[in-house]
Amino acid sequence: MAIKKYAFVVKSLPYKIESSRLAMTHAISSQTVEIYLEDGENVEPVICFIGDGVLNCVKGHQAMKHYGVTSLEQHIKNALLLDLKVLICKEDVDKFGLSEASLIMDAEDIGGETKAQVVPYSEIQQALDSADHLLFN
């Protein structure tokens, strides 16, 4: 079975530009990529939040209220609901004075079982090194 690993790197602030939203929507679209591939082929995405990008993971987005658009929080929860691997850089979380309690770590409220992981950058680097393709770097 041929599986290719894609690493989606999110390093932009939410809402300021479209990059983090595009990274999330492209990563989520991995769930339907099989329609273009041969039997046994698939892709395995990992979403890595680094630098300013970790601020996408702060709980309590009110994008619908203020901008009238879906929130990045909902996209992250959708990714977790679909069992996508979500890694958040610990050093950058610490840099912003955040804690896991302030971050979107799960999607239990919509029935998700997979949890996001706050990990040292070295672990994110390993994920990037093992990826076949880097996207949204």
Added chain:
Amino acid sequence: MSKLTIGCFSSLVGSMSLDFAVKLSKAAVEKGHSVDMWVSGNATMLSKKGQRAFKDYSALAKPLEELFATGKFQATACEACAEARGYHKDDTMAGFKRHSMDWYLASCFSADKVLHIGGD
């Protein structure tokens, strides 16, 4: 020969990223490689037909037509990104395809190299 997949996300006007991506595609095709170009976000502007060339802006309609004619280049716009910007199917340049984002991921699957150009 190899396959190159290029994902572009910057607008046609206001950035030279698409200009670079098209020139890179031309160079790759001339070397015998095939190129898939995916435009998403503001880069879907590239798929708009009826672009008028001004010296002040990057004008890419003609080079794209030449690339399409080689048969070794295909370009696809994110349908949702285009529709959100008012670029409808009828507004799309001849040769340009429109698909959902999974098309890009599938193109990456069979690519020898993937380049991501312009992240805004």
